[in-house]
Amino acid sequence: MIKPERLCKGDRVAIVSLSSGILGEKEILHKYELGKKRLEEKFGLEVVTMENALKGVDYIYNHPEKRAEDLMNAFKDKSIKGIICAIGGEDTIRLLPYIDYDVIRNNPKIFMGFSDTTANHLMMYKAGLVSYYGPALICDFANYVDMYDYTENAVRKMLFDAEETYEIKKCDYWTNEFISWCEENMNKAKKHLIDEKGYEVLQGHGKAAGKLLGGCLDAMPMYIGTDIWPSLEEWKDKILFLETSEEKPSPDLIRYYLRNLGAQGILGAIRGIICGKPQGEVYYEEYKEQYKMVLKEYGREDMIVIYNANFGHSEPIGIIPFGIECEIDADNKTIKLLERVVE
The missing domain is CATH 3.40.50.10740 (Murein tetrapeptidase LD-carboxypeptidase, N-terminal domain)
Known part of the structure; x- marks a missing residue:
């Protein structure tokens, strides 16, 4: 890459x-x-x-x-x-x-x-x-009032400073508040909630490493079968990262989407999964159960799954770089990029 x-x-x-x-x-x-x-x-x-x-x-x-x-x-x-x-x-x-x-x-x-x-x-x-x-x-x-420090720091450290390695740490706060986009609201700040959960390990032990590949789970059905959808060989040994949109798909839909990845052979080919925090923590617990259910169905109860990461639709967000070598550590609950993400 x-x-x-x-x-x-x-x-x-x-x-x-x-x-x-x-x-x-x-x-x-x-x-x-x-x-x-x-x-x-x-x-x-x-x-x-x-x-x-x-x-x-x-x-x-x-x-x-x-x-x-x-x-x-x-x-x-x-x-x-x-x-x-x-x-x-x-x-x-x-x-x-x-x-x-x-x-x-x-x-x-x-x-x-x-x-x-x-x-x-x-x-x-x-x-x-x-x-x-x-x-x-x-x-x-x-973002009104100011950028989140978590987001700003990710941009600076990854894209400007080009650090040799980078640990994607858990943000210790989040928000479920949406402020309507209008000029009258420009000075309104969102209320922050303390994230006491940290990264959650849904299953697995030890470490897994591979290059990152993924995106928005409920958008993926539009891309499957097109010439941009990676072949099964390209999914081999990857760390899959997935998050869900503001549409807040039902747990049933999450199960269907994950089963599709299983049927394609993707769940059998990858080395681990990083799951984003659902927006507003809607279906937070229900999504966890769907991941565990489908991975069991496809014989991947061994695979490390880290949950509640800050990327995608849940504020504040960081950066997940496609194609960069990443290590997930279930025992220490860490996500580390093992190489710089820019030259």
Whole structure:
């Protein structure tokens, strides 16, 4: 896997709308401005907003080719060092016919986002580029009052400092509060709850290591069978990371999705699983039971499963890098990246 170069103060980063076009809606433009300001003032980056990113929901929906054009142009532009998604959505899959994997492979740079952006990460994976399942502009960089320190630290340590190894520590707080996105709420802070659970080990003992591959579990059915879905051989010996969206899929659906991974042979091929905290801790205990049930059905009661990690849809979030060697330790309840994630 190709690692892109680390970010430095003064670098240019592109903003893209690859699924939902909400960034360009009048009532959300203040979030765009706030996120842009944070990237500029906190991280010293120069923000480049791609041509179609602010054209609104209807235009973005009706023109998947223009969304893909923005992505390809961001990769082609030698002056751009990173690409940050505005937000996820449910429509990234329609970009597939317009993606040039050679362009991605020959112009490696940081790409980051989560949720339906899983599809884009699988595109990067197919092209052989390490990418970063992490904060998006609207949700995280433009969080009202300030960015979460947990999220900011992950961006700095992984993408700027390029540390040789990195322990993904558990965040000791979380929130289940949603503050409506409107300018009147810009000074409202979310209430934090203490996370007393820490990482939970659902099963397994000792350590397991492998390269990271995964994403948003309830978005994956859209990608299975397409040319970006990894082959069974590509899943071999991986550490699978999974989280669930704001749709809060029922425990039954989680069971169905996991059984599909079992039927494909993926659960038999991987070395371990990292599970994200469900948003708002809805179905927190119920999801645990589904994981244990399905893994038992497929004879994988031996596999290490670490639960309640901070990535994806539960705030605050960190970064999980696709294609990077990771060690999960059930006895010590740790998640460690065994190599730097950028050059």
